[in-house]
Amino acid sequence: xxxxxxxxxxxxxxxxxxxxxxxxxxxxxxxxxxxxxxxxxxxxxxxxxxxxxxxxxxxxxxxxxxxxxxxxxxxxxxxxxxxxxxxxxxxxxxxxxxxxxxxxxxxxxxxxxxxxxxxxxxxxxxxxxxxxxxxxxxxxxxxxxxxxxxxxxxxxxxxxxxxxxxxxxxxxxxxxxxxxxxxxxxxxxxxxxxxxxxxxxxxxxxxxxxxxxxxxxxxxxxxxxxxxxxxxxxxxxxxxxxxxxxxxxxxxxxxxxxxxxxxxxxxxxxxxxxxxxxxxxxxxxx
Ligand SMILES: NC(=O)c1ccc[n+]([C@@H]2O[C@H](COP(=O)([O-])OP(=O)(O)OC[C@H]3O[C@@H](n4cnc5c(N)ncnc54)[C@H](OP(=O)(O)O)[C@@H]3O)[C@@H](O)[C@H]2O)c1
Numbered sequence: 001x002x003x004x005x006x007x008x009x010x011x012x013x014x015x016x017x018x019x020x021x022x023x024x025x026x027x028x029x030x031x032x033x034x035x036x037x038x039x040x041x042x043x044x045x046x047x048x049x050x051x052x053x054x055x056x057x058x059x060x061x062x063x064x065x066x067x068x069x070x071x072x073x074x075x076x077x078x079x080x081x082x083x084x085x086x087x088x089x090x091x092x093x094x095x096x097x098x099x100x101x102x103x104x105x106x107x108x109x110x111x112x113x114x115x116x117x118x119x120x121x122x123x124x125x126x127x128x129x130x131x132x133x134x135x136x137x138x139x140x141x142x143x144x145x146x147x148x149x150x151x152x153x154x155x156x157x158x159x160x161x162x163x164x165x166x167x168x169x170x171x172x173x174x175x176x177x178x179x180x181x182x183x184x185x186x187x188x189x190x191x192x193x194x195x196x197x198x199x200x201x202x203x204x205x206x207x208x209x210x211x212x213x214x215x216x217x218x219x220x221x222x223x224x225x226x227x228x229x230x231x232x233x234x235x236x237x238x239x240x241x242x243x244x245x246x247x248x249x250x251x252x253x254x255x256x257x258x259x260x261x262x263x264x265x266x267x268x269x270x271x272x273x274x275x276x277x278x279x280x281x282x283x284x285x286x
Contacts, residue, residue, distance in 0.1 A: 006072030014178025053083030169259030
């Protein structure tokens with residue numbers, strides 16, 4: 001049995017929908033802490049169990065009989081390490097055979113820290129690797145969806161203010177990350193390894209300017225603001241300060257080269273190249 005946590009979230013639901021498409025006869029379950037949001041998944045034939053990362057007993061009930069656990073990392077600005085540790089401990093107690101954990105990419109030997117993210121990711125990976133359970137750690141690039149959020153709601157009118165300098169990233173749509181996770185959960189590859197899900201090309205702020213200018217039919221310049229100016233622009237667009245600051249943190253990770261990568265693993269699982277940023281942004285802005 002394969003169980004995917006975060007069932008109603010973006011990545012979890014995409015993984016479950018792909019799993020059911022790829023292997024309709026497999027035992028596939030989702031785990032959600034908000035069953036009321038699971039109706040769409042249930043209508044697609046996906047079984048849902050209730051489980052809350054903060055309620056250990058609910059995790060133990062939810063993981064009974066599970067062989068492969070796709071553990072979707074908990075959202076930022078929550079007690080993530082406690083939650084993820086609970087999930088791994090429950091997996092041990094339930095005899096889970098393999099954990100596929102969704103983490104983030106970092107440059108090799110990087111000391112760059114994204115607040116709320118990097119240290120928790122490193123600690124969670126260690127807990128999983130030390131658990132005695134088989135694992136695949138999937139280091140995800142930035143979702144193209146998140147990049148679109150960082151651009152802000154008024155990007156076509158205001159220009160591109162993200163503080164990414166000359167940094168580039170191999171952004172991937174969250175939907176395709178889910179599709180890749182589904183293929184991974186059904187395969188017997190990459191056991192006890194860390195792998196990377198990224199696109200097969202990298203894009204910079206200047207590239208995004210070129211793409212949006214083409215779509216919009218007018219120049220959408222890359223302004224490359226500093227951190228404070230960027231946060232001010234985001235707040236003026238109605239984005240709360242915490243979200244604006246977090247977007248700036250991720251943008252600085254791009255600037256530092258943390259997300260520059262070209263790795264063929266995801267393309268191999270998808271059996272095609274991931275959607276380009278050009279095509280992704282075209283869908284949103286045209
Ligand atoms: N690589 C990137 O660019 C990137 C960007 C954003 C986030 N992330 C990370 O990737 C994860 C998945 O991304 P996403 O876009 O799918 O996020 P999302 O849409 O916010 O989904 C996260 C899901 O986690 C589940 N969850 C939250 N609190 C929980 C709790 N106490 N107990 C059990 N489940 C809980 C929820 O699902 P249910 O309501 O169904 O339980 C929620 O929908 C995020 O949580 C974050 O750690 C990565």
